[in-house]
Structures are given as structure tokens and as C-alpha cells.
Amino acid sequence: MADKMELDAGFSCPVPVAARDAVLLGHGSGGKMSADLLRDLLLPAFQNPILARQDDQAVVEINGLRLAFTTDTFVVKPLFFPGGDIGSLAVNGTVNDLAMGGAAPLFLSLAFILEEGLPMDVLRKVIESVSGAAARAGVQIVTGDTKVVEKGSGDGLFVNTSGIGLVPDGVRLSANQARPGDSVILSGSIGDHGITILSQREGLEFESPIESDTAALHTLVADMLRATNEIRCLRDPTRGGLSSSLNEIAACSRVGIQLQEDAIPIREEVQGACEMLGLDPMYVANEGKLVAIAGPAAAETLLETMRRNPLGREARIIGAVTDAHPGMVTMRTRLGTSRIVDLLAGDQLPRIC
Amino acid sequence: MADKMELDAGFSCPVPVAARDAVLLGHGSGGKMSADLLRDLLLPAFQNPILARQDDQAVVEINGLRLAFTTDTFVVKPLFFPGGDIGSLAVNGTVNDLAMGGAAPLFLSLAFILEEGLPMDVLRKVIESVSGAAARAGVQIVTGDTKVVEKGSGDGLFVNTSGIGLVPDGVRLSANQARPGDSVILSGSIGDHGITILSQREGLEFESPIESDTAALHTLVADMLRATNEIRCLRDPTRGGLSSSLNEIAACSRVGIQLQEDAIPIREEVQGACEMLGLDPMYVANEGKLVAIAGPAAAETLLETMRRNPLGREARIIGAVTDAHPGMVTMRTRLGTSRIVDLLAGDQLPRIC
Numbered sequence: 204m205a206d207k208m209e210l211d212a213g214f215s216c217p218v219p220v221a222a223r224d225a226v227l228l229g230h231g232s233g234g235k236m237s238a239d240l241l242r243d244l245l246l247p248a249f250q251n252p253i254l255a256r257q258d259d260q261a262v263v264e265i266n267g268l269r270l271a272f273t274t275d276t277f278v279v280k281p282l283f284f285p286g287g288d289i290g291s292l293a294v295n296g297t298v299n300d301l302a303m304g305g306a307a308p309l310f311l312s313l314a315f316i317l318e319e320g321l322p323m324d325v326l327r328k329v330i331e332s333v334s335g336a337a338a339r340a341g342v343q344i345v346t347g348d349t350k351v352v353e354k355g356s357g358d359g360l361f362v363n364t365s366g367i368g369l370v371p372d373g374v375r376l377s378a379n380q381a382r383p384g385d386s387v388i389l390s391g392s393i394g395d396h397g398i399t400i401l402s403q404r405e406g407l408e409f410e411s412p413i414e415s416d417t418a419a420l421h422t423l424v425a426d427m428l429r430a431t432n433e434i435r436c437l438r439d440p441t442r443g444g445l446s447s448s449l450n451e452i453a454a455c456s457r458v459g460i461q462l463q464e465d466a467i468p469i470r471e472e473v474q475g476a477c478e479m480l481g482l483d484p485m486y487v488a489n490e491g492k493l494v495a496i497a498g499p500a501a502a503e504t505l506l507e508t509m510r511r512n513p514l515g516r517e518a519r520i521i522g523a524v525t526d527a528h529p530g531m532v533t534m535r536t537r538l539g540t541s542r543i544v545d546l547l548a549g550d551q552l553p554r555i556c
Numbered sequence: 557m558a559d560k561m562e563l564d565a566g567f568s569c570p571v572p573v574a575a576r577d578a579v580l581l582g583h584g585s586g587g588k589m590s591a592d593l594l595r596d597l598l599l600p601a602f603q604n605p606i607l608a609r610q611d612d613q614a615v616v617e618i619n620g621l622r623l624a625f626t627t628d629t630f631v632v633k634p635l636f637f638p639g640g641d642i643g644s645l646a647v648n649g650t651v652n653d654l655a656m657g658g659a660a661p662l663f664l665s666l667a668f669i670l671e672e673g674l675p676m677d678v679l680r681k682v683i684e685s686v687s688g689a690a691a692r693a694g695v696q697i698v699t700g701d702t703k704v705v706e707k708g709s710g711d712g713l714f715v716n717t718s719g720i721g722l723v724p725d726g727v728r729l730s731a732n733q734a735r736p737g738d739s740v741i742l743s744g745s746i747g748d749h750g751i752t753i754l755s756q757r758e759g760l761e762f763e764s765p766i767e768s769d770t771a772a773l774h775t776l777v778a779d780m781l782r783a784t785n786e787i788r789c790l791r792d793p794t795r796g797g798l799s800s801s802l803n804e805i806a807a808c809s810r811v812g813i814q815l816q817e818d819a820i821p822i823r824e825e826v827q828g829a830c831e832m833l834g835l836d837p838m839y840v841a842n843e844g845k846l847v848a849i850a851g852p853a854a855a856e857t858l859l860e861t862m863r864r865n866p867l868g869r870e871a872r873i874i875g876a877v878t879d880a881h882p883g884m885v886t887m888r889t890r891l892g893t894s895r896i897v898d899l900l901a902g903d904q905l906p907r908i909c
Contacts, residue, residue: 323577
């Protein structure tokens, strides 16, 4: 027995989902444990080629029409934060998941889980925020549902938005299309949303206030798709941060991705907060940024196009797709060294979206 | 001040949502308080003609294609019950909401909110149940999301399914189309699901076991639509029971509905449980039944068609649409008296679906 226990204790391999007894916060992190759950439980149960693409949205064909379809649940805490709230986040998040498939977002559903005792004013404010964000994004909320759970069985308010968008003819974006030589383009600075949520939760104050970057990115995507047909793939780096999005692309396309740390825009105050809190900004959530993989010949045109849109004003080329070390994201650091940018191992910060 | 307080206390009108301080369980009942929330907060915020139809699904048109789109969150407690579980319920419920619009269900999304500490085996069983129910209904789960909340901030597992279906040419069902003279047809006995959940929760045992009627009704609907084009409207009487569905139709169509109590099928054990527990079966949830409003000339054909499908074997004409007392549902009781069947006032039984 002692031998066996020592042997078990000596194992350093990650524990597969199937061997875990219970759900942990890390299973919702957007990082490695989320990926394990998807790979070990969800994908095997629902074997179909659309789900297997592992994009942020399904693209389905109905009578010749190509539609994007996506779902996202929002459990962010606190419900209201600088730059946004759970209502605008829920609209923008689903609009963005549609947009990352190249789709023009059209219709959204809205489903609440309310905890008994939630102040009616809070619900009213969230509904107004959903309504405002939908109007700004030009999408219609056409169907909904409201459930109420007993006090202590929820946490104020959770909301799910699902959405339908129309994919233009000829647009086929997917995480499996990156090719060696492609450019990696980021639309702006990283970490704003996650650090905003964390600072609110921990009561931290900074000299310059940090705001969530929550925004609907579909107009930026439409500009980009008009500018070139050399875009292979788009992702919005939310839970799990930029590292998750790029690792997923590297894995699905079986390519390497090489980043330049000094090319990745990050606000000074966000960088400072990350250093103080021991967080790596590569793993911190964004809610109004996108990363694009595009053919090298189109990169400069794309950058110019993006910078003309306020949502892409700080767009930068941050790296390149390589044929070296497929499935892996690496980074040339400011110090001139190289490091691996792996998937987030546990949960850096739960309930950020 | 005293005068004013006495005046307020003397008011007997129902309190509008806007004047309530907090969300109550009754706001999720599917009855009057749910209707108030919809009317006072949700519909005004999202003014659009699709939502205003108040059907179980939106029917949207995209490039000439008519699609049904719906969302539903499931918070049923317990997660597993005789006849089903939250996984199969979530698939069947959304398939049924699409089917009630006459649509052939095609694609579903699947979004979990998991509570930290949920046994992984429970999640695995629910996923397997979702997968089995989707396969039986012939729908594909094409997109999903998983969030995890801290222990104490959820209740094991909540799940949202949204769905897309294709509405056949010429099919236009809506709650506003009932006309005086139409027949009211019910596909089978009422109350099975709600009484099953309640008996599980309260530890009640009956001589003959009661099972949830959870089932996907789209094949029954397809049979019905093939048999006649005289169907005005279909509803599945879930939360709030048969009374809610019929009250919504009466209100939207500005007609009266007159029911015959002795025509409404109800299992003896369900009737007995309702009497023992002081519940009115008209308000108890069903998850595998539908009510149809159809032109009188088509009623007999429709009944025969329904009875040939196992899901409609006990179909009965239970009443008629009238031009008397528009907006109201009345019932001729077994005793020969008449009573009003109003919307459920509070919450008869929360977390049943």
C-alpha cells in the first residue's frame, strides 16, 4: 500500500477529467481544464463535424443559407463594473462570437436565471443595458426565458444569450486554417476586462481608472472582411486570455505560433496591476479585442483598415505562424529569451464573464 | 401620513412588477407574475413585433428562409426523476418550443452553469442524457458553453438549450389566430410531470408510480401539419400548466375559451395526488403534451391523426373557442357549474423545469 501511494504521489501528469471526482472552478477557466472537459466529456458525447471544429460559433447550412449559431452564459461578478455590466457584456459577447465566424449578427435570445430576492431595480438596469447594447449593435432580442431559483441557489442573476448571424458568401473562417508564414494581428491592448473585474472584486484602486473593454466587434470584422479575403481565422480572446485563443488555433491548425512580447500592446496600469497581483496578462480576459490570422501579403492592408475603426485603433502585428513546434505558442520576451505560452493550467480568476 | 397608509393598505389590485422591490419565486411560475414581468419590464425594453407575438418561439425571416428560434433554461430539482432528467428535459423542451411554431427542429446549443463540487459522474450522466435525447429527436448539438460558479452560488447544474428549426412554407401558427368556433384539442393527460417532480421532492410514494411525460413532440406536430392546414396555434403546456397556455391564447386572440372538465384526461393517481396536495391539475406542468386550436371542420381528422401517433394516443377535444368573454378561459365543471380558469396567481411549485 505504501508503495502504491508513493507511486501515485510521484505522478506529475495532469489528471484527465474522467479521473476527477468533481467539477472545479478551473473547469470554467477557458484554459487547460476547460479544454480537458470539452475533449473528454463533451466532444465524445456529441460527435459531429461542426462541434469538432471547436470555433466560437457553429456555422450551419440550412437550404443553402450559411448561418452562424452560438451560445454563451454570463456569470460575471460583480454585475456592474467600470465600462459595462452583465447585460451589455452578454450582448457584446454573443455578437462577438458570431462576428468571429465572419457573420453579420442578426437575432439574439435572452434567458435569465434570477435568484429570489434580487432587487427589482437591478433586474431593470440589466434589462435596460441589454436593450441599449442590442440597439447599438443592431441586433434584435426576439425570444427569451426567465427562471427563478430559491435564495441561496443562485447568485443574483445569470444570463444566457444565444445568437444567429448570416455568414456572407465566400467567408470561411476557422481555427484550422492558419498556415506557416501567416501574420498574427491583435486589435488592441490586452487584459483590461479581467483586471477591471478583479480590481472591483478586491477593492483595488489605481491612479488611472481601468475600464472593461467590452464592445461589439462586428463592424470591425465587417471592415476587415471587405479589405481582404486573406483572413484565415478570427478569435476574441475572452476567458483564458490571448494565450487560450492562440493555443487553440495552433492546435487546430497544427502549426506553431511565435509571438513578440514587445509588440503586444498593454496599458501601463494593467501591466502594473498584473505585476502587483502576480498575473500574466496573456491569461487575462478581454471582451472587446480580437486576434486575426491573415496571409502575410494582406497584413499591412488589414492593419491600416483596422486602425481606421476606433475598435482597432491600436492594432499591431504581434507575431507569425511557423512550421516549427506545431501545436505550440512561443514568445520572444523583452529580455531576448524565448518562452512557451501554454494553456492556463488552473483558474487564474473565475467568474470574469 | 396615516390616511395615505390606510389608502394604500386598502388597495386590492395586484401589485404591478414595477412596484415590487424584489424578484419572487412566482416571477418564474409561468403564471400571472411571470406575465407581469414580461409585460412591465421585458416587452417595453425590447419593442419588436416578433417578441410581441409572445409565442414559445420567434419566427424570423433570413433571406426568404423562415426559421424558428427559441431559448429555455432548465433548473429542475431534482436533476434525475422518474421518466427523465434535466438533460433529456432540456433537449425535449427546446425541441417542443420549436415544434409548437410548426418548425422542424434542426440545431441546438447547450450551455451549462456548473456549481463547484458537482460530482463529475452527475455531469457525465446529464451529458449522456442530452446526447441520447438529441439523437432520438434527430437534432444536432452544434455549439455550447460551460461556466463554473463557486460552491453555494448555484445548485449543482443549470442548463440552457437554444434551438433553430425550419418552418415549412405556408405554416403560420401563432397564439393570436384562434377564432370563435375553433376546437381546443389536447394530446393527452395533464399533470404528470409536475406531480412527478413534486412527489420526488416531498418523498411521496403512490401505489402506481407516476412518471414525467417528457417527450419530443415534433413528430406528432409534423403528422398534424400534414393532416390539415386548419391548425391556428399550438402550445405545450409546461410551467403554469394548461391554464397558462389557454389564457395566453385567449388574451392574444381576444377570444373566450370554454372547456369541459370531464373531457380533460388526467390519470387517476395524478388526480389523487393533486387532491391530497391541494393542487389544481390545470396549473401543473406537462413536458410531453400539446394543446392545439384548430378549425372545427378539421377537428375530427386531426384527432384521428393524433391518436395514430403514440404521443397523441389519448387526444381529446376538450373545449371550444367562443366570442363570449374575450380574454377569459372558463370551464364547465363535472358538477355542472361554470368557473373561471385564471392565470396562476403565485407560485404553485417552483423549479419544475
